[in-house]
Amino acid sequence: MEIHYSTKEDIDEIFRLYRIATDFQKAKFIVHWPEFERSMIETEINEKRQWKIVIDNRIACIWAITFNDPQIWEQRNDDPAVYIHRIATNPEFRGQNLVQQITEWAKQYALTNKKKFIRMDTVGNNPGLIAYYIKNGFDFLGLYKLENTEGLPAHYHNATVSLFQIELIDR
Template identity: 30%
Template sequence: MVDLSDRKPSKGKLNSQWIDIRKARIEDLDEVQKLYVEAAKWIRSSQGIIQWNEDTFTMNYLEQFIREKDVFVAYLDGELVGCFSVQWKYEEIWGELFHDNAGYIHKLVVLRKYKGQGIGSYFLTWAEDYIKNEGKKWLRLDCMADNPALNQYYLSQGLVFQGRYDGRGWSANLYEREIITK
């Protein structure tokens, strides 16, 4: 895991509003849990997909997630609008396609009321810069193969389909985007 203790929060503009992205802290747990549980319920109720089980997002699970991963939270005008992590190892899903020259985006979520406002795209761009600053050349992620809207979204963001992982009772599509250095 990358040492983030000396990193300052990142502040940028999104549609003329300021969005702050910073490393998640234990004091963010309540809001982060609410965000993930709400997203899991919405995916299941609106699309009939159990992509995330809301029972997974216990305080213990999320505390471990925040302590052990590079997890980031994003605030817009003081409101938590999203969360995601960047991982440096993800061999269990990527298998033979895995390599060390990538950062792997995981558990990206945006508060539903901000859908369609460019926050997900902003997160991907921010994560790409973060990954590039760590000397990596690729942004990678996986998403539930049974979620056509999400798969289409990632394709629209310039990610390229690389393959499929078939787990026990579920499948994930694997995507990547080369990070262009200028």
């Protein structure tokens, strides 16, 4: 298993994994991801904020990061944090606890970049997903109604989000 930046050559596979994840969300939940803008993913790749886990020369999982997320985290955005977004796992690699691998990677990445927190959000109240992220080391901070969703992807509009974080202790 290796973790690398995603590249422009990965874009078709990234969108395939997003479609699979969205179809799964549609089957299980009320809220699901919209179709993301290609330019958004290209920007993340160019800014080295789109990541992938590669197993046997195949993309097993993808996610994006940012160091700022003010519309979701509001006043907490002032804290030094890495924000993880849009984890999508290739179905052929499910069950390999890739979120735990991302979590361990994020701890090192955050410390290297002098960040104190690793944060994530999910839209809605999904008890199974909340339990899963807690199992992977995140603290569940609760449900919050977003105040300003202008410019955010459509699934955040009129949404309540579940917020999660890991507070890092310098080693």
